[in-house]
Amino acid sequence: MPVGSITRGTTNTNRLRRVDRWIAEQPALRHAADPFVVDLGFGASAVTTFELAARLIRSRPDVEVLGLEIDPARVRTAREQLDRTRAGDGHFPAGLPVTFGLGGFEVPTPDARRPAVIRAFNVLRQYDEAQVDEAWRRMSARLAPGGLVVEGTCDELGRVSSWVGVTAEGPRTFTISLRRSGLERPSIVAERLPKALIHRNVPGERIHELLATLDRAWRVHAPMSVYGGSQRWIAAVATLRHEGWPVIGGPRRSRLGELTLPWDAVAPV
Known part of the structure; x- marks a missing residue:
C-alpha cells in the first residue's frame, strides 16, 4: 500500500x-x-508535473519525470491529461518525457530506478511536525547517489515559497523565494514555511531570528525600491551576509528573489 495520506490536492498553473x-x-x-x-x-x-518536465528539460534534455500520487483517481486523471497531451491537445509538447503512477513516501519506481531528484511540494504541510523526519528519511533512502529531495510549500499563486533540500545524510539547505513587487515584508513567508519550521517561528528559534533580520534589512534598504524590487532584495541579502549569515549563492540568485542558507542556520533549536 502507498505510504501517506491523501492531501487536499490543491494545484494551480505556474x-x-x-x-x-x-x-x-x-x-x-x-x-x-x-x-x-x-x-x-x-x-x-498534473499540470505542475508537466511544467516541471518542461522546465527541467532545458537543463537536462534527457530528463524523465514520474508523477506519483497516493490517490488512484488522481493518477487516472493525470493519465487522461497525458493521453490528451500525446494527442497534441494542450500547451505542452506531445513528446514530453512524463509518466504517472500510484505511490507515496515509499517512492515506487519502475525497476526500482533511483531518482536524482524528488520534488514533494505542498504535501507535508498537511501532516504533523512529528512525521516530517520519517517522511524525509523514506524519500531520501530512495535517491540515487548525490540525489536530492526538495520538500516545501508555497501560496496558491506561487509568489511566496520556501523549501528544504534533503540528501541521504539529512537536510542540507533552506531556501526562501519571494515575488518582490508589492512585498511589504519578507516574513510573509512565515505562513508558507515547511512543516519542519512553520511552528518554530517564535523567539529563541533560529528561523524567527532570520525572518526578523531579513525584515529589518528590507526596511533599511527601502530607498533601493526606486531601482526595483530585485535591487532592494539583493541589498537586503547582502546585509544578511555582512551580519554573518552563511548565505549560499551570489547576486544572480538574489536577483530572482531567493535566499538560501545551510539548514543548520535555521534548524529547530
Whole structure:
C-alpha cells in the first residue's frame, strides 16, 4: 500500500515555477548519471508535473519525470491529461518525457530506478511536525547517489515559497523565494514555511531570528525600491551576509528573489 495520506490536492498553473527554477540549477540534476525526477504528490491536476518536465528539460534534455500520487483517481486523471497531451491537445509538447503512477513516501519506481531528484511540494504541510523526519528519511533512502529531495510549500499563486533540500545524510539547505513587487515584508513567508519550521517561528528559534533580520534589512534598504524590487532584495541579502549569515549563492540568485542558507542556520533549536 502507498505510504501517506491523501492531501487536499490543491494545484494551480505556474504555482511551482520558483522551486522548479531552483531545481534546474542543482548539481543533483545537472550532473546526474541518470536525470530521473519524481514529482511526489502532484495533486488533483498534473499540470505542475508537466511544467516541471518542461522546465527541467532545458537543463537536462534527457530528463524523465514520474508523477506519483497516493490517490488512484488522481493518477487516472493525470493519465487522461497525458493521453490528451500525446494527442497534441494542450500547451505542452506531445513528446514530453512524463509518466504517472500510484505511490507515496515509499517512492515506487519502475525497476526500482533511483531518482536524482524528488520534488514533494505542498504535501507535508498537511501532516504533523512529528512525521516530517520519517517522511524525509523514506524519500531520501530512495535517491540515487548525490540525489536530492526538495520538500516545501508555497501560496496558491506561487509568489511566496520556501523549501528544504534533503540528501541521504539529512537536510542540507533552506531556501526562501519571494515575488518582490508589492512585498511589504519578507516574513510573509512565515505562513508558507515547511512543516519542519512553520511552528518554530517564535523567539529563541533560529528561523524567527532570520525572518526578523531579513525584515529589518528590507526596511533599511527601502530607498533601493526606486531601482526595483530585485535591487532592494539583493541589498537586503547582502546585509544578511555582512551580519554573518552563511548565505549560499551570489547576486544572480538574489536577483530572482531567493535566499538560501545551510539548514543548520535555521534548524529547530
